[in-house]
Amino acid sequence: MAESEPGNAIEATGWLTGLPITVVGAAMNVANGVTDAVAVASATKAGAGFTLSPDEARSLLERAKRLRNNLQAMNLDAEALTRLEPPAQDPGSVGFNQQAVNTFMAGKGANERMHQYMVELIGRLEKALGIVRESDGQAASDVKAVGNSDQGKGLIG
Template sequence: MAQPASEQNWLTGLDFAITDAPAAGGASSGGAPPSSGAPGGGRFSLSREEAQSMLVVAKRVATTLRTMQNDAERLTQVSPPADDPGSNGYNKQLVATGQGAFSVGKTQVDKEFKYASDLVTKLENALGMTGSADEQAAAGVKTAAGGSQDKGLA
């Protein structure tokens, strides 16, 4: 289930500043100027080493949550062992869309996965990993196309 439109991304207005020196306890604002993002936004100052370490952990968490998403989805597909009122009633309490225990659990795991994925993206952007990967891909396309910058692939 997707987040309602009124629900704000948990990292909106929060930036990560990569510095050469280790951050003082990883505290918010860590001496860096406030971000130009949303009001009340902040900035975490991290050394490159700290940010890379945090990225490894965030990716591991996202991978674990992705596996949990698959498991949670399967749980929402459970059917009653027998076609009798007791089994059907209990099954409904487990899988009813939006209110069954497994359905609510799946929604929570989906949100946690999105949060972890957003954190990975923010950290990769702060480390310049996304931009350099895009530049490498563009260079690969130019090489495959004959190396000319003025020509398209078509």
């Protein structure tokens, strides 16, 4: 984690650092009593960033998930290409194969960075939509419900 001044931690550096995503009308905002006007004003005051409608955010989230999955599948092919062997052990075949493998390794690295980009975007969109908070809230209520029941009162029961 980077520090702006001694003792003041700031967000870890990523491609979306300093670019908040605000979803106007998100369930999370409504639950916290934040109106659309307040959300837009807050996002505008913050400067750079993205302000989306819930439909836009959900659409972008689905597209980002598809891209992430495609990149993950491509990574398997990219990995296989980095293990190519020359057809013969003559200098021309070996040299050409090494150049091809180096190119495929660079492509694999670029694919992995694009995958990380999509993973971060998905996390930010889910957070802006309140998806993470809602699942955390549901988990907390489930734990409380089990804690208040007679189930799970020990290792056996």
